[in-house]
Amino acid sequence: MRSPAVLAWMRLLRVGQKIGRVLTEDLKRWDLNLAQFDTLAHVGASEGITQQELAESLLVTKGNVCQMLDRLERRGLLSRRPDGRANRLFLTEGGRRLFGEVVPTHETLVAAQFSALSTKEQGDLMRLLGKLDRSL
Amino acid sequence: MRSPAVLAWMRLLRVGQKIGRVLTEDLKRWDLNLAQFDTLAHVGASEGITQQELAESLLVTKGNVCQMLDRLERRGLLSRRPDGRANRLFLTEGGRRLFGEVVPTHETLVAAQFSALSTKEQGDLMRLLGKLDRSL
């Protein structure tokens, strides 16, 4: 007999994979993937953030952030601005425009993935995951 | 204002990353990562499964499965057994032994990650994710 925790974990992974796949597929329209979208989202929400802070915020390594930024910068979506020994990050005009275009569609699609749950259930799920997140 | 769905999605991703990191760290003791563990788990639970079936079950591509199996086979943990045009997969003695050793610890650690939630809450989470999974 499997514990509720193990079952919950297996399902959490599975749901994450499934939804991630749908979102990734949709983001191809803008030639973005989920990691790039999340990076733009974080920078857009906190412009002036450093690479180090971005890495902590995304829960990835700074090496990863560095490479990710190389690509996004090459595409002209954001820019590094040196500040002391750190780099501060900003969206370019193009990055801001693209981001503003993608977000509404993206959020609608996310909502659609959760539409099998009632509003109350979505709230419950959100709260349970929030509690779990804070404990980790 | 963010919808409950978007918040739930962000937290789901985040919780998945955090727990995944803890489990990955622990699996290093056996020189395994999460993907390899999952592969062993699936094969162990359904020996004789084909590569195609395994790929569908893991929600990854068959190309990925092929490479993953190359590594696990090289390590002597499982074996491909040709059957018609398919390969049927089996754990080796070593694979079965390793797997039996890892699983209890792993499940305990998973349970620990969810310990901030009461038994009822874990059940609720499990059910909500199950409902969501079936709808996707």
Place this chain on the structure above:
DNA sequence: CAATCAATGTTTAGGGCTAAACTATTCTCA
């Protein structure tokens, strides 16, 4: 039976991610 089609597996190129080694800059304080 032979040609075609479908199913299974393999390979390859490329991006995501990590750990660890490395570089460069800034801070500290004796």
Place this chain on the structure above:
DNA sequence: TGAGAATAGTTTAGCCCTAAACATTGATTG
């Protein structure tokens, strides 16, 4: 002030994963 510690970023090797091209084998049907 100058040496060393701490901090921020970059690079590299290697595994994970995908998409797409490829190869092989089995099934279908004219």
